[in-house]
Amino acid sequence: MNRATVPLVRFDRVALGYGEGLIVDDLSFAVEGGDFLGIVGPNGAGKSTILKAMLGILRPVAGKVVYGAEVHRDLRFGYVPQRYALDDIYPLSVRAIVRMARYARAGLLRRPGADDERAVDRALQAIDIHGLGDRRFGELSGGQRQRALIARALATGANFLVLDEPTDGMDLKSTHGILGIMRRLHRDEGITVVFVSHQLNEVANYVDELLVIDEGRYDWGPVEEVLTAEHLRRIYDVPVVVDRVAGSLVVVVER
Amino acid sequence: MIEMLGYDFIRTAMLGTTAIGVVCAYLGVYVVLRRIVFVGATLAQISSAGIALGILTGWSPNAWSLALSFLAVLFFSHPSFGERWPQDATLGVLFTVSGAAAVLLVAHTARGNEEVVHLVQGNLLAMTASEARWLAASFAGILAVHVALLKEFLYLSFDPMMAATQGYRAGRWNLAFYVLLGVAIALAIKAIGILLMFAFLVIPASLGLTVTRRLGGVIATAMTSAALAVFIGIWLSYRYDFPSAPMIIAVMGGLLAVGGAWRAVWTRS
Numbered sequence: 001m002n003r004a005t006v007p008l009v010r011f012d013r014v015a016l017g018y019g020e021g022l023i024v025d026d027l028s029f030a031v032e033g034g035d036f037l038g039i040v041g042p043n044g045a046g047k048s049t050i051l052k053a054m055l056g057i058l059r060p061v062a063g064k065v066v067y068g069a070e071v072h073r074d075l076r077f078g079y080v081p082q083r084y085a086l087d088d089i090y091p092l093s094v095r096a097i098v099r100m101a102r103y104a105r106a107g108l109l110r111r112p113g114a115d116d117e118r119a120v121d122r123a124l125q126a127i128d129i130h131g132l133g134d135r136r137f138g139e140l141s142g143g144q145r146q147r148a149l150i151a152r153a154l155a156t157g158a159n160f161l162v163l164d165e166p167t168d169g170m171d172l173k174s175t176h177g178i179l180g181i182m183r184r185l186h187r188d189e190g191i192t193v194v195f196v197s198h199q200l201n202e203v204a205n206y207v208d209e210l211l212v213i214d215e216g217r218y219d220w221g222p223v224e225e226v227l228t229a230e231h232l233r234r235i236y237d238v239p240v241v242v243d244r245v246a247g248s249l250v251v252v253v254e255r
Numbered sequence: 256m257i258e259m260l261g262y263d264f265i266r267t268a269m270l271g272t273t274a275i276g277v278v279c280a281y282l283g284v285y286v287v288l289r290r291i292v293f294v295g296a297t298l299a300q301i302s303s304a305g306i307a308l309g310i311l312t313g314w315s316p317n318a319w320s321l322a323l324s325f326l327a328v329l330f331f332s333h334p335s336f337g338e339r340w341p342q343d344a345t346l347g348v349l350f351t352v353s354g355a356a357a358v359l360l361v362a363h364t365a366r367g368n369e370e371v372v373h374l375v376q377g378n379l380l381a382m383t384a385s386e387a388r389w390l391a392a393s394f395a396g397i398l399a400v401h402v403a404l405l406k407e408f409l410y411l412s413f414d415p416m417m418a419a420t421q422g423y424r425a426g427r428w429n430l431a432f433y434v435l436l437g438v439a440i441a442l443a444i445k446a447i448g449i450l451l452m453f454a455f456l457v458i459p460a461s462l463g464l465t466v467t468r469r470l471g472g473v474i475a476t477a478m479t480s481a482a483l484a485v486f487i488g489i490w491l492s493y494r495y496d497f498p499s500a501p502m503i504i505a506v507m508g509g510l511l512a513v514g515g516a517w518r519a520v521w522t523r524s
Contacts, residue, residue, distance in 0.1 A: 019338075052416075055419075055420045056420075057416065057419050057420065077420050079416065079417050079420040081414060081416055081417060085414075085416070086413065086414055087288070087290070087413070089287075089288055089290075089464070090288055090413055090470075091464065091467070091468055091469055091470050091472070091473050092413070092469075092470060093469070096470070097413075100406075100409075100410045100413070100414070100417070100418075101417075101421075103406050103407065103410050103418075103421075104418075104421040104422060104423065106406070108404075108407070109403055109404075111406065112406075136468055152417070156421065162420075
């Protein structure tokens with residue numbers, strides 16, 4: 001089997017939920033090494049839940065999540081949470097937060113060493129925030145916080161980034177900056193990237209593949225296949241128009 | 256002030272109370288950062304019900320207090336806590352019911368009212384030398400374990416989801432955190448009372464967060480201010496004949512007020 005075609009993660013008819021309710025049902029898709037996948041859907045569609053299952057934190061109610069560990073033994077996830085999920089009250093510098101990524105490697109009862117500090121430096125430099133290392137995390141702007149969290153994910157030594165709503169609530173400039181970083185990491189470093197968003201227009205112009213999900217329906221595939229009026233009408237149940245404006249794909253509801 | 260230190264019972268009270276205060280101030284930094292202050296208050300109240308049960312039955316108040324605290328800790332650290340019913344409401348119910356239980360349990364004992372007062376505001380000056388040494392050793396042990404696991408507790412408090420992706424069992428670490436907190440509270444309650452115990456958990460950490468900007472500074476400020484408050488509070492209570500525990504709390508409140516004013520001036524300038 002060709003290494004490039006072996007999925008790093010494969011969802012096989014997966015059902016996900018908490019307690020008695022199902023949020024996602026009968027979901028099948030795969031992420032291969034070097035993929036750049038956007039998971040798009042409205043709030044409550046189960047996007048973050050899918051990420052949790054992908055990261056192995058949430059066990060499927062039915063179906064299975066299969067990891068290509070035999071082929072890709074060096075699969076290392078780097079998770080970037082929603083920045084709103086982290087409490088501003090913590091008196092921690094950016095550097096201290098990025099250093100957390102090295103705690104697991106340092107091991108129990110040991111403090112991170114010189115190698116870990118170098119990894120932190122490299123991660124901060126990779127995201128162009130080395131100058132922010134001593135700033136308090138809670139005092140940063142939304143875009144700067146997101147960069148710090150991406151740096152932390154990189155400091156784990158990740159080759160598979162998983163980002164939860166990285167551009168939510170950001171202005172155009174910051175959104176463009178964050179999506180640009182993700183694309184650069186994917187293109188230049190060969191990092192597999194999966195991220196979720198509820199902004200279809202925003203995601204469509206950056207990723208190679210899309211998983212669009214809404215009210216139990218989903219569509220998954222290359223952007224040019226998923227992003228058609230017919231496909232999107234089936235998912236969202238409204239007539240839509242897909243067009244290009246100044247070279248960028250734009251999706252609008254038909255009036 | 257020097258004269259005061261000539262009395263054995265005051266030196267004993269200072270040793271025991273400082274040990275409890277310094278370690279609880281350290282734990283309090285986590286309590287405040289994790290926004291579980293009311294969990295701390297409820298644990299203290301449940302522990303006091305355990306002490307009351309011990310007084311009523313005549314069998315080891317500390318053991319009862321530890322047992323009830325441990326049950327409460329298991330409940331609070333369970334992942335489903337707060338999922339189906341508002342966390343605040345559950346804590347409110349436990350706080351009031353265990354508080355009432357503590358009062359009712361000792362109401363008909365030989366020294367009923369006195370016991371209730373001691374449960375609430377403690378009786379530091381009645382601490383024996385062996386009790387103070389035992390408390391100092393126990394709290395030093397709790398601090399040592401917590402400091403050894405500082406990076407794990409910090410990581411799991413700040414971002415349990417990210418930690419889980421790196422193989423940390425968030426539930427187990429949460430339980431470990433609550434067990435250490437529960438043991439500290441259960442051991443402290445009988446010696447210093449609910450009021451002072453709770454104050455040590457909240458006020459020094461709040462002062463640290465008010466006047467410093469780094470975690471190390473917050474912890475150092477919290478622990479130092481707790482020790483200072485014990486010394487000044489006991490001296491003031493000796494000098495002007497006031498109950499010790501409320502005086503220590505008043506001093507901590509005063510330090511926090513000064514810290515807040517300093518912060519306000521510093522921020523403006």
